[in-house]
Amino acid sequence: MNATDIETEDSAEPTASASGEAPCARRSPLSLRAAWAGGEAPISRLMARTLDRPELISLAAGFVDPNTLPVGPTLAALKRLTADEERLRAALQYGTTIGLSSLRRQLAERLIAADGRDDLDPDELAGRMVLSAGSNPLLFLISDALLDPSDIVLCAAPSYFVYLGLAGGLGARAVGVESDDDGIVPEAVEDELRRRNRLGEGSRVKAIYVTSYYDNPAGRSISARRRDQLIEIARRWSREQTIFLLEDAAYRELRYEGDDEPSLWSRDSDGSRTAYVGTFSKSFSPGIRVGWAVLPPQLFGPVTSQKGHMDFGSPTFNQYLVDTVLREGLYDPHVETLRQSYRGKLDVMIEVVAEHLGPLGARWSRPRGGLYLWVELPEGIDTGLNSSLFQRALDEGVLYIPGELCYPSEGVQRPAGGLRLCFGIPSIRQICDGVAALGRAIKREQA
Ligand SMILES: Cc1ncc(COP(=O)(O)O)c(C=O)c1O
Structure with missing residues (x-):
C-alpha cells in the first residue's frame, strides 16, 4: 500500500458518539505507518509453505548453509571471552547506542584496508560508525x-525485496531503475531523475539504494566505472537537497572470482553523501546478528537518536563475541572456507541449470559471488506467485522466489519470467534435484 492511496479504515461509516453528539468518522486505531507496512508479506506466506511441507526443496530461502556455520570459531571465541571475567561482565551489561568502540575500531581498520583509504584515520572513522542487530535495522533507520x-528512493530493478517492503512501510515510493550484469545503469538513473524533475517530483528523490556486491536477487555487482558514475550523478543532481547513496554491502565478503572492488562509499571523497552498510550475517553467522554502518555526518545524529529511542544499544554480548572473533584471527580463515564451499555449490547450480533449464530456453549469468542465481525464462512463461508454473513447481516439490516480488511497483516494468534461485541452504543433492524438478515444471508449462 502506498502513502498516496491510503484511506482511513471505516472512514465511510460515521457513528454516533456515546454522548449523542453529531456522528463522527470512526478512525482506524492503527497509524498510517501500520497500514503502509501492510499485512503479511507474500514472501512470508511463501516461507510458511516451506515449513508446512518439509519435503519441499527450497531454492527460495536466502539462508546461509547450515553446514558451514562457524561452530568452531564461535566456540573458540566464547571460550576466550568467558575466560576474561572483566570483559564478560562488560559483555553482559548494557552498551551504548552506537555500539562497542573496539569493534567499530576494528571494522574501521578493515574498511580502510579493503578500500585503500589510508588517508583516513581509523579512530575518526570508527566515530562515524554504528553497530546494530544485523544490518536490516540500519537500512530501516x-x-x-x-x-x-511519498518521497522517492531509486532502486535497481530487481532489488532486495525486504528493502522494497521497508520503503513502502515508511510510506515512501521505491522506483525501479534498469540494471544489467554490471549493476544499476547510471544513464537510466539519470533518465529517471530527469523524468521526476519533469513531473515536478525532483525534490522528492532523496536516495539511491544499491546492493553493490553480488546483489540479492540477481547476483550482480556494480562495475568500477559505474560506481564512479553513480557518485558523480548523486553529486550533480543534489540540487534542492542532497541525494544520498545507500550502499548495502551485505555480500561483499562472499567473493568467488576476481578482485574486491573499492566501495562506492570509498569514492565519495568526504563521505558526505554515502551511507555504507555491512553485516556479519552472510560471512559469519546471521544468528549472532551484528551489522554496522558508516554514516555521513548529516545522517549520524538523526539515525543514532532514533536508534536510541528504539533500543539504546544492540546486544552487547554479540558485539563482544564478534570483536573477539576478529581479534583472535578466527574470521578471515572462516570466510575462506565459506568461499570454497559456496563456489562449489555455485558451480553445481550452474551445471544443473545448464543441463535442465538451458534446453528450455532459460538464460542466466554466472555471478562472481553471493548466494543467488537469477534465471530468466523464455517469453510467455509467467513465474509469478499466482502462476501455473509456480503451482507446477510446488507439485514437483520445489520452491523458488518469483522475480515479480523483487521489482518495485513503479519504474521499470516487471518482466514476467524472472526467478531467483538460492544455493545457500540446499545441499548439493537438493540443488541437483530441485533444479531438475523445476525443469520438469517448466516442460509441463511449455507442453
Ligand atoms: C541485500 C541484503 N541486505 C541486507 C540484508 C540483511 O541482513 P542482516 O539484517 O542479517 O544483516 C540481507 C539479508 O538477506 C540482504 O540480502
Whole structure:
C-alpha cells in the first residue's frame, strides 16, 4: 500500500458518539505507518509453505548453509571471552547506542584496508560508525531518517525485496531503475531523475539504494566505472537537497572470482553523501546478528537518536563475541572456507541449470559471488506467485522466489519470467534435484 492511496479504515461509516453528539468518522486505531507496512508479506506466506511441507526443496530461502556455520570459531571465541571475567561482565551489561568502540575500531581498520583509504584515520572513522542487530535495522533507520511519505528512493530493478517492503512501510515510493550484469545503469538513473524533475517530483528523490556486491536477487555487482558514475550523478543532481547513496554491502565478503572492488562509499571523497552498510550475517553467522554502518555526518545524529529511542544499544554480548572473533584471527580463515564451499555449490547450480533449464530456453549469468542465481525464462512463461508454473513447481516439490516480488511497483516494468534461485541452504543433492524438478515444471508449462 502506498502513502498516496491510503484511506482511513471505516472512514465511510460515521457513528454516533456515546454522548449523542453529531456522528463522527470512526478512525482506524492503527497509524498510517501500520497500514503502509501492510499485512503479511507474500514472501512470508511463501516461507510458511516451506515449513508446512518439509519435503519441499527450497531454492527460495536466502539462508546461509547450515553446514558451514562457524561452530568452531564461535566456540573458540566464547571460550576466550568467558575466560576474561572483566570483559564478560562488560559483555553482559548494557552498551551504548552506537555500539562497542573496539569493534567499530576494528571494522574501521578493515574498511580502510579493503578500500585503500589510508588517508583516513581509523579512530575518526570508527566515530562515524554504528553497530546494530544485523544490518536490516540500519537500512530501516537510515531510510527513516531520509524518507517522508511519498518521497522517492531509486532502486535497481530487481532489488532486495525486504528493502522494497521497508520503503513502502515508511510510506515512501521505491522506483525501479534498469540494471544489467554490471549493476544499476547510471544513464537510466539519470533518465529517471530527469523524468521526476519533469513531473515536478525532483525534490522528492532523496536516495539511491544499491546492493553493490553480488546483489540479492540477481547476483550482480556494480562495475568500477559505474560506481564512479553513480557518485558523480548523486553529486550533480543534489540540487534542492542532497541525494544520498545507500550502499548495502551485505555480500561483499562472499567473493568467488576476481578482485574486491573499492566501495562506492570509498569514492565519495568526504563521505558526505554515502551511507555504507555491512553485516556479519552472510560471512559469519546471521544468528549472532551484528551489522554496522558508516554514516555521513548529516545522517549520524538523526539515525543514532532514533536508534536510541528504539533500543539504546544492540546486544552487547554479540558485539563482544564478534570483536573477539576478529581479534583472535578466527574470521578471515572462516570466510575462506565459506568461499570454497559456496563456489562449489555455485558451480553445481550452474551445471544443473545448464543441463535442465538451458534446453528450455532459460538464460542466466554466472555471478562472481553471493548466494543467488537469477534465471530468466523464455517469453510467455509467467513465474509469478499466482502462476501455473509456480503451482507446477510446488507439485514437483520445489520452491523458488518469483522475480515479480523483487521489482518495485513503479519504474521499470516487471518482466514476467524472472526467478531467483538460492544455493545457500540446499545441499548439493537438493540443488541437483530441485533444479531438475523445476525443469520438469517448466516442460509441463511449455507442453
Ligand atoms: C541485500 C541484503 N541486505 C541486507 C540484508 C540483511 O541482513 P542482516 O539484517 O542479517 O544483516 C540481507 C539479508 O538477506 C540482504 O540480502
